[in-house]
Amino acid sequence: MEHGADLLTYEDEFDGELIDFSSNINPLGTPKGLDKVLIKSFKDLVAYPDIQYRNLKDSIADYLGAKKENILVGNGAVEIIDNFVMAANSVTLMLPAFSEYEKRAVVHKKPIHKLYYKDDLTISMDAFNNLEEGTLLALGNPNNPSGLRIPKNQLMKIYEKVKEENAYLLLDEAFFEFCPEDYDSIEIFKQYDFESVGIIRAATKFFSLPGIRLGYGCGSEKKVEAIEKIQLPWSVNSLADAAGQYVLEDKKYIEDSKVYIEGERNFLLEGLEKIEGIKVYPTATNFILIKLINWEEEYVFNFFLKRGILIRKCSSFKELKGDHIRVAIKSRENNIKLLNIFKELEGEGEKR
């Protein structure tokens, strides 16, 4: 399973509805009132979306506290990642990471340089010692699958390093809103007019809208122009356009979600810490990476599947060596179910 959430493939294996812990979506569901907004937009389907996405960009600019000229929109974060990769000379990854950075680099035949997180999946500045001149350095912030949020002082050091090498820093912040309010990279980098830095976010995870395909990002005016020159026309559909304008203004949903996720993150982490035979990585976001000490990944995956829960095997992240799983943070009810199955697994004892 290359990506999470290929539910259809696994539906037959369990008699009932699977609970999807493989896909890191806000458990509060979509913001209220979205249905009405979408229904009102049905009339727009007979026309092309605004090819310049003027209203959508206004909303995003407001939401991010950035200028409209610095805003990009795309068919999910992945289209924007793809466009940045296309515009790059080479791509530098830090692994383990979201598979699409490397995949898009391969598709576009870009040279790939691989850096690695430390064993504990944090960052050592030494990793950047041989950064290639002019490369696109793509970093998840927080990173997927580890959940690591780059500490602010480290981020600034990385940015300095990137500028020294005339490189470009691409921060994939698709999970930004789930994080504790430590710093906002957009607030920081807008003071530098986004020179040598691009930041990608999305409605996908936080607004629980993976089906609608809406990503957005910030870059310098010059970079935004360059990306839009290579981007496909009308890549965001009319309903995603309307949805974006609506959900970004729902301050109550945004606040409620942050509080909810923080509560459930603490609840789930606390519960998981008590389970023997696993190692839980610290996380700043709405998913948790777990190292399996006492069991094989496949065994654990099937153990949960048989009990109606789909978790994310991490063997597609080669650096994790087939002994890691990732679980999303969901509703209290489902989180309890997850913890109970972990307890059941713990009771089985080591199986290798």
Add this chain to the structure above:
Amino acid sequence: MEHGADLLTYEDEFDGELIDFSSNINPLGTPKGLDKVLIKSFKDLVAYPDIQYRNLKDSIADYLGAKKENILVGNGAVEIIDNFVMAANSVTLMLPAFSEYEKRAVVHKKPIHKLYYKDDLTISMDAFNNLEEGTLLALGNPNNPSGLRIPKNQLMKIYEKVKEENAYLLLDEAFFEFCPEDYDSIEIFKQYDFESVGIIRAATKFFSLPGIRLGYGCGSEKKVEAIEKIQLPWSVNSLADAAGQYVLEDKKYIEDSKVYIEGERNFLLEGLEKIEGIKVYPTATNFILIKLINWEEEYVFNFFLKRGILIRKCSSFKELKGDHIRVAIKSRENNIKLLNIFKELEGEGEKR
């Protein structure tokens, strides 16, 4: 104006609602009942679309009379065009043509070979005498902006030529359903297992859904696999996925639309033939290319705009030398309005 239908840009120039003749969309609007289908699909927005689009591909295969293994889906026809271009060594165009063939070739740094339609915008087989080995030959069928449907015997000759040169024929048939029922390229080429040929269609034009972004296509199993390897994941959103499954089954809408367009095409062509100072190209589809003899393009564009009608200037098609416009075929009421403004223009006499 690179593409049609940038309504927002022109809205201020006319006090009232513009009638958009620049965008070639089925005037019957979207199939009935689509609203309900979309509303039912809102619940799917909290999950990723099926990454393999299994149900959608089943519907398309049924509709096209092809095998599921030969089906591609995309974020509008333009994403599929882009993917074919990416997979090509070089791109051969026949001009004038839809601008995106060339634009995507430029974006992906593919060598471009330019062939030309004859002065009357029909095809001479001589044009293919120096077809480069292994090139992707992209042809609109019917072509945009001319409305030319490639005659069947000529299409077969082109296909032979393409196979001789180990090239690849990409037929952009986004306007297929508007054509008189002469032949169906999918029926023809499925007998050859789509060897060296790809055919692209879309819900955009015929099902009046440019806002939803849904294109699809056919190719050999091998080609489909190759394209899907380079395609962005989840590029069709959940609502487009559901809409596609629904509209392709609406046989009554499909039949009614064909009859309606044929009637209005005849009505509009007959009316336009009587206007002096223009030359009307024959068309197989739902738009008409017009050469201006007595006026400049810009003058005519503004003449219509002031009267509430947006037409398509064709100066972005360089081969048309700034003296062509394109109009869509719309409802009887609007077609009459268009003809009346043409009569008014005719009354003004030559202005150059």
